[in-house]
Amino acid sequence: MSQERRGIRVPLGKLKPLDCQQKAKLMNRARKLCGQSVDWCCSLVAHYGEALCRRSSMASYLDWYQNAVQEGEVDRDFPRVNYNDLEESEEEPHLGGKGSYKKLLPDHRMAARDRGNQKLLDFIVKRKGAERHLLDLVDGRKHSTWLDSFLSSTRHMGCVETYLEDEDQLDVLVRYLQEIYKQIDQRMLTGIKNDKVNFVLEVLLPEAIICSMSALEGLDYKDAEAKYLDGPPVHYREKELFDKKALVERRQRKNSLSYKSNNRDASFPRP
Structure with missing residues (x-):
């Protein structure tokens, strides 16, 4: 009877090698969202890699982590992350290299x-x-x-x-x-x-x-x-983004009308 396979399921398209060329950029983005949690995870990976190099552990990562926690080799308290606050987004530089903008990935x-x-x-x-x-x-x-x-x-x-x-x-x-x-x-x-x-x-x-x-x-x-x-089932994040976009457009129209009104008043000085 084969043992039950255990592991962590993640979307394949989101996986990248730990030493990929975009590592620094991805780490910076992750730190903005998750704070010290990212460094904590990387520390765990480094500990596991060292254990494999020393051949002191040939177990799976999850088995190694359980033993490491029991033996006090790693901090037991994993930082809390509010996953509802995480958005599928990507920061890319503007043309000319000035500033950056947030591009939402397809929903x-x-x-x-x-x-x-x-x-x-x-x-x-x-x-x-x-x-x-x-x-x-x-x-x-x-x-x-x-x-x-x-x-x-x-x-x-x-x-x-x-x-x-x-x-x-x-x-x-x-x-x-x-x-x-x-x-x-x-x-x-x-x-x-x-x-x-x-x-x-x-x-x-x-x-x-x-x-x-x-x-x-x-x-x-x-x-x-x-x-x-x-109607079609709309996710709360889609509605939130739509409301934000509508609010920005309304403010822009209001500012534009105010600007035109001020210019018109300035062009006709009162006696």
């Missing part, structure tokens, strides 16, 4: 959502999985609460929930739905007053996505509709 959650949304898009556009459902709507053969809301509304939404976040995906879907619109029943066309843009965005788009969710995820229509209305 894995958004990439995962885009991949999931691509499956919805392929189902709708390539496999035409929602086409029969949509044609029944435009021909008036199937009831739709989205259509009822559209027909009864005196004003249409200024902001439409598209669920899809990628603009290219959204563009592909809208162009496909415009082809569906061309097959609309004449009575329906009269009822919607030839309002192609709003009909596509407020009726066909949600119906297509809800239909694909229902088919691919095994949900009934109501559950799929509820998921669509909830």
